[in-house]
Amino acid sequence: MKLPVSTEWLLHCATSLAQLETGGTASAAQLAQYFDLPAAYLAKQLQALVKAGVLAATTGPRGGFRLARPASEITLLHIVEAVDGASSPYECREIRKQGRGALPAEECRTPCLIAAKMADAHEAWRRNLAATTLAGIVAELPPSAPPRTRQRLTGAAGATGVSGAAGAAGAS
Numbered sequence: 001m002k003l004p005v006s007t008e009w010l011l012h013c014a015t016s017l018a019q020l021e022t023g024g025t026a027s028a029a030q031l032a033q034y035f036d037l038p039a040a041y042l043a044k045q046l047q048a049l050v051k052a053g054v055l056a057a058t059t060g061p062r063g064g065f066r067l068a069r070p071a072s073e074i075t076l077l078h079i080v081e082a083v084d085g086a087s088s089p090y091e092c093r094e095i096r097k098q099g100r101g102a103l104p105a106e107e108c109r110t111p112c113l114i115a116a117k118m119a120d121a122h123e124a125w126r127r128n129l130a131a132t133t134l135a136g137i138v139a140e141l142p143p144s145a146p147p148r149t150r151q152r153l154t155g156a157a158g159a160t161g162v163s164g165a166a167g168a169a170g171a172s
Contacts, residue, residue: 006045007083009037013046014054014079016153018071018134019146025064026153034153045083052082071138077129086126090118 013031020026026034028043046065049055056068067074092115096103138146 003080003084006041007080009035009042010045010049010083011076011079013042013065014049014067014074015134015137016149017055017065017067018074018138019141019149020066020154021150023066024150024154025058025062025066027064030064030153048082049079052078054078054082067134071134072136074134075130076132076134076137077126080129088119088122090115090122092118 012035016031016034017024017026028046029039031037031046032039032042046055047057050057050065050068053068054074055065057063057065092112094108094112096112097105097108
């Protein structure tokens with residue numbers, strides 16, 4: 001399975017926002033500069049996370065993007081589905097019924113075994129993403145990472161709390 005590059009961008013942006021102080025924001029321009037990404041395109045992609053309720057956007061001098069709920073409540077699956085949807089990347093077209101190798105109809109009464117295995121793999125992937133929260137990701141970062149991210153992303157130094165992740169280190 002290959003996901004669009006924007007999925008990587010949004011996973012990293014959301015993880016960076018999870019490292020800010022509670023209520024802290026970063027603009028699309030700050031995030032784009034932080035990761036050396038095209039700001040206009042990133043801003044459009046971030047809106048998908050706002051629409052999905054993962055991020056909240058505010059305007060004004062201290063405006064920007066922030067997590068819409070605690071990092072312990074946002075999973076990687078929420079982010080991936082906001083950008084890429086929930087459908088399986090595999091679509092069985094029943095080629096087992098075509099061509100010289102076509103199976104008789106009576107052998108095709110049950111779902112295609114390959115389609116079933118691909119569906120199992122997709123569900124395992126979804127379960128893993130659903131079990132991984134932003135708080136869990138942040139908890140696994142080196143202790144120096146969140147303060148460095150805050151400083152380099154927004155210029156803010158200070159406390160080491162993780163946005164919405166207090167007490168949620170084990171929520172991965």
